[in-house]
Amino acid sequence: xxxxxxxxxxxxxxxxxxxxxxxxxxxxxxxxxxxxxxxxxxxxxxxxxxxxxxxxxxxxxxxxxxxxxxxxxxxxxxxxxxxxxxxxxxxxxxxxxxxxxxxxxxxxxxxxxxxxxxxxxxxxxxxxxxxxxxxxxxxxxxxxxxxxxxxxxxxxxxxxxxxxxxxxxxxxxxxxxxxxxxxxxxxxxxxxxxxxxxxxxxxxxxxxxxxxxxxxxxxxxxxxxxxxxxxxxxxxxxxxxxxxxxxxxxxxxxxxxxxxxxxxxxxxxx
Amino acid sequence: xxxxxxxxxxxxxxxxxxxxxxxxxxxxxxxxxxxxxxxxxxxxxxxxxxxxxxxxxxxxxxxxxxxxxxxxxxxxxxxxxxxxxxxxxxxxxxxxxxxxxxxxxxxxxxxxxxxxxxxxxxxxxxxxxxxxxxxxxxxxxxxxxxxxxxxxxxxxxxxxxxxxxxxxxxxxxxxxxxxxxxxxxxxxxxxxxxxxxxxxxxxxxxxxxxxxxxxxxxxxxxxxxxxxxxxxxxxxxxxxxxxxxxxxxxxxxxxxxxxxxxxxxxxxxx
Numbered sequence: 035x036x037x038x039x040x041x042x043x044x045x046x047x048x049x050x051x052x053x054x055x056x057x058x059x060x061x062x063x064x065x066x067x068x069x070x071x072x073x074x075x076x077x078x079x080x081x082x083x084x085x086x087x088x089x090x091x092x093x094x095x096x097x098x099x100x101x102x103x104x105x106x107x108x109x110x111x112x113x114x115x116x117x118x119x120x121x122x123x124x125x126x127x128x129x130x131x132x133x134x135x136x137x138x139x140x141x142x143x144x145x146x147x148x149x150x151x152x153x154x155x156x157x158x159x160x161x162x163x164x165x166x167x168x169x170x171x172x173x174x175x176x177x178x179x180x181x182x183x184x185x186x187x188x189x190x191x192x193x194x195x196x197x198x199x200x201x202x203x204x205x206x207x208x209x210x211x212x213x214x215x216x217x218x219x220x221x222x223x224x225x226x227x228x229x230x231x232x233x234x235x236x237x238x239x240x241x242x243x244x245x246x247x248x249x250x251x252x253x254x255x256x257x258x259x260x261x262x263x264x265x266x267x268x269x270x271x272x273x274x275x276x277x278x279x280x281x282x283x284x285x286x287x288x289x290x291x292x293x294x295x296x297x298x299x300x301x302x303x304x
Numbered sequence: 305x306x307x308x309x310x311x312x313x314x315x316x317x318x319x320x321x322x323x324x325x326x327x328x329x330x331x332x333x334x335x336x337x338x339x340x341x342x343x344x345x346x347x348x349x350x351x352x353x354x355x356x357x358x359x360x361x362x363x364x365x366x367x368x369x370x371x372x373x374x375x376x377x378x379x380x381x382x383x384x385x386x387x388x389x390x391x392x393x394x395x396x397x398x399x400x401x402x403x404x405x406x407x408x409x410x411x412x413x414x415x416x417x418x419x420x421x422x423x424x425x426x427x428x429x430x431x432x433x434x435x436x437x438x439x440x441x442x443x444x445x446x447x448x449x450x451x452x453x454x455x456x457x458x459x460x461x462x463x464x465x466x467x468x469x470x471x472x473x474x475x476x477x478x479x480x481x482x483x484x485x486x487x488x489x490x491x492x493x494x495x496x497x498x499x500x501x502x503x504x505x506x507x508x509x510x511x512x513x514x515x516x517x518x519x520x521x522x523x524x525x526x527x528x529x530x531x532x533x534x535x536x537x538x539x540x541x542x543x544x545x546x547x548x549x550x551x552x553x554x555x556x557x558x559x560x561x562x563x564x565x566x567x568x569x570x571x572x573x574x
Contacts, residue, residue, distance in 0.1 A: 044351070044352060044353040044354060044372055044374070045354075045371055045372040045373070045374075047371045048371075048372075074351065074353065078351075080350040080351060080417040080418060080421060081314070081344065081348075081350060081416070081417060081418045082314060082411075082416065082417075083314040083344065084314060101315055101317045101318075102314055102315040102318075103315070103508075104314070104315075104409075105464065105508060139374075141352075141423075141424050142420075142423050142424065142427065142485075142489055142490050142493075143485040143489035143490070144414055144420065144485055144489075145420075146351070146352065146420070146424060147350040147351060147352075147417045147418070147420040147421030147423075147424050148350065148351045148417070148421075150412075150414065150415075150416070150417040150420045151350060151417030151418075151421075153411075153412050153417075154411050154412065154416060154417050157412065177475060194375065196548075196549075196550070198549040198550065198551055199549075199550045199551075201549075201551060202560040202561075203551045203552040203560055203564060204549070204550060204551050205447060205540055205545050205550040205551070205552075205565070206489065206550075207484060207485070207488065207489070207561075207562050207565065208560065208561065208562075211481065211484070211561060211562055212484075212485055212489070214477060214481070214482075215412075215413040215414055215477070215482055215485070218477065219412055219413035219414075219476065219477070219482075220412050220413070223412075238373075238375060270475055275475050278466075279466075279468040279469075279471075279474070280466070280468065280469045280474060280475040280476075281468055281469075281471060281473045281474050281475070282473040282475075290472040290473055290478065291472075291477075291478065291481060291561050291562070291563070292477050292478075292481055292561070293561070294473060295475070295477065
């Protein structure tokens, strides 16, 4: 199988990149093909701006172009094949990969800016959103369907804090909830099956023994990359949501919050 | 009072900037002082990297410096006063401002990369984290205490989707939960009192009447900027969390998830 690992850390010798290399080595040992996008090494441009869509306007300077409406410009450039070379190369890698791994340090409870900029720019209209039929009866292909359906995705996260601080009642908020905007909103949205994350806590204080233990656990996760059960997010078009409000069918669960969008492990009563 | 508005949209004529201007005009009419940080106009650098801490190493090229450990480098540069000029200027503005407003479009359920890069770089160790006593009995000044305590902060967000999709049972997840990593993890963490957000939905389809209504509502919010009750997040050092696990005291609430970190509106039983 083909795996793309996108990493976002300024230091080549960082824990993030050490774990990335552990993952890649294991995957290759198991016969998979691995490609990398090392965002810092590539000097990835983070900011969506008029320069991303210049080809739409015959290459004129963005300041001379009409008002920039990002979804419209993004969709027109995607349809015309005029997105910038760096973005098109990343989209091709996403189409090539059977699985995507995003490797990053948790900075301020989210991804580093350079990785958010990869999402903002690569996830163009027509590619990651605005996909499928939008009509009086259907709200497109998203949340379990879309361009990247049939593929798997997983986060490889290093966090500076203690695990207890990210627990169910920890002060930072539960890690699963902190990652929901990425798991559900970034990965499940364009179709990925999302695996449970691999998280290393107290990343700043990891000694050799703790690194070895983390590496072993990561190797196990890599061996199960295509067999581990994904997070059971509810599919938009699977019958669980009302149209067009896209709210959970009242008959399904009474819960609110992020957890309501994950199916129960037991079969549900009809 | 002094208000800093940080905005992140590539289009000067965007809804984000139109609403920013409505807010600034009202604040000035009420006698306040308003300053702006327009991240796109300033060409803000998003990526934390070795160049941010070059002065620590006598200006040598980052590739010739020791392994970059971001918290350590950030803390050393802050303590030595050698953070880059752009970062020091923003820290000075934050210290000047009695209130901070972050104005941005919701992209992939979070802030645009350029704004995340403002957080990642301006929130240095010693300024926004690693503040206060860290000992066997205290985990620093954070979550309600810290450098920015006594000040207020508020998000001004435009979202493309329908409000129902962001409701308590909407498919995107509740807006309050999606914003929790920013409200609690970015704003409350270094001390801000966090006001309820001002959110405009269906931002791509706003007609003149809807804009006028939104502008009126925003003016009302600006008039109440220093009187509106903040979100009642629990203070780390206010007695609600156990040390050192920093988990909620079992006697306080039985809830889990983000909502458990907000105090009940009614007085709690002891």
